[in-house]
Amino acid sequence: MDLQLSVDRSSPVPLYFQLSQQLEAAIEHGDLAPGSLLGNEIELAGRLGLSRPTVRQAIQALVDKGLLVRRRGIGTQVVHSQVRRPLELSSLYDDLEAAGQQPATRVLRLETQEAGAEAAAALGIAEGTEVRVVERLRLTHGEPIAYLRNHLPPDVLKAEADELERTGLYRLMRGAGITLHSARQSVGARAATAAEAELLDERRGAPLLTMQRTTFDDTGRVVEFGSHLYRASRYAFDFQLLVRS
Amino acid sequence: MDLQLSVDRSSPVPLYFQLSQQLEAAIEHGDLAPGSLLGNEIELAGRLGLSRPTVRQAIQALVDKGLLVRRRGIGTQVVHSQVRRPLELSSLYDDLEAAGQQPATRVLRLETQEAGAEAAAALGIAEGTEVRVVERLRLTHGEPIAYLRNHLPPDVLKAEADELERTGLYRLMRGAGITLHSARQSVGARAATAAEAELLDERRGAPLLTMQRTTFDDTGRVVEFGSHLYRASRYAFDFQLLVRS
C-alpha cells in the first residue's frame, strides 16, 4: 500500500486540499481499500514534506465527508461499505438531466407581486414587500412530472421566462453569484384534486408527492421558497441525512 | 457587544469546544445579533489567552454548523435569519414523542431468517446470511400512523419485542454502542392496497408516503435497512439538506 502522493508547492491550490483530493481519488478509485489503514499522520507528513497540522486538515476534510474514520490509538481507516457519492441539495432539473431524462420546462406564470402572509413568513420579509412568483411545469419526454411554484426575493431572480425554460432555478441562482448553503424541506403526500390531475396528466385522487422547501444562502438569507407537486408514479426523492455530532 | 467569554483550563473539555459552545449559546440567546461581526480572531485569542488556531477551530465548528460566515478582508459574521435548529437523522418514535404524540408500538413480527436478495443487497451481506426482521405498527392516540419493516444484522439488534414496544429502534441501537453516522433515504408515494389500507385504517387507494432507508454507522457499515409506509394524512417528513462544498 504505497500510494503515489505528492504536493506541488508552486500551485495556488492549498497543500491540504491537494492532499485531500488525492486521498479522495485514491479511495474512489479503490487504491485505498475499505477498512485499510492510512498510516500515521506524522509519517505521512514527513513523507510529503508537510507539517502535521496540514496533513490533519486534509484528513479531517475526508472524515467530515464520511470517507475516513479516525480512532485514537488505532489509526485512520477508510470507511467500510459502498456508501459514497454524497447527495447534494438537489435541483430537479439537474437530477433529471443527469439521469438522461431530457427535462423540459414550461413557464406557466412569472410575475412580481406583493407578498401574501404565507410567502412573507416563509421568506422572512414584510408582508406587502415585492416578491417574484414563478410557476412551472416540468416534463420529461413530453410528459409532465412536476408542478413547481416558487417565491423569491426580486433581487435573487432576474431571469426571464426563456431562461427558466432552458435551465433550473438553482443553476440560475448560482450563476447570479449566490452561494447556496442549505434547505429545509417537508415532504408529504396527498390525493390529486381534479385541477392538479389534469395539469399533471393523472387521475383525480392519484397520489402526489408534495414538497415545500425553504433555501438559504451562505449568509443565512432565504433565497427561495417553493411549494411543489410531483407525480408519485414517476418520481421519488433520494437524499442523504447526516447525524449531527 | 462585549460578550462574556471565558475558558476553564482545568476542565477536560477542549478549549476550542468550550469557546464554540459559548459562542453558539450567545447566538442562540440573541446576545450576538444576526449580521453582527464577531471581532477578529487574533484579538479574540488574546482576550481569552488562547492561540489563534484554537480560536479558529472553535469558529470553524460554527461555520460548519451554518451559524457563522467568514469573509476574507471583512470578518466573521453571525448568519442572518432565523437560523434553524438542525434536524437530525430522525427517529419516528423520537419525533412523535417530542411532539407530545405519545407514540405506541405494536410488534407484528420479530424473527431471524436468511436474507433474501433484496435485503442482502441493501445490507451489503451475502444472500442467505442471517438477518433480523422486525415489523412494527406505530400508533399515536391509539390510531395507526405507520407500518415499519426493518432488516438488521443480528449482532446489531438483540432486543426483544417488549423493548421494541417501549422505545425506538435508533435509541436501542445507540444504547447498544452503535454510533450512527448517516442514512440514505428515498421517499415516494403510492396508493394503499386493500391490505395496507386495513392495517393503517385508511381507505383503499388512499395516498401513502413510502420511505426506504439504509443507515450507516461511523465505520460505514450498514446497520439497518427499512422499508416503511406512512399515512400521508397524518405524517410528513421534515429534514434539512446541506450543500456540499
Add this chain to the structure above:
DNA sequence: GAGTGGTCTAGACCACAAA
C-alpha cells in the same frame, strides 16, 4: 495602507488502545 481571514510550520503534551 490597514485590517481581515486563509494557510502553514515545528514543535509540545495528553488520552486512549493494543500488545
Add this chain to the structure above:
DNA sequence: TTGTGGTCTAGACCACTCA
C-alpha cells in the same frame, strides 16, 4: 510500553476587501 490520534502553542507569510 508503544503507537495512535486529540489538542494546543506562538509565531509566519499571503490574499483579499475596503477606505
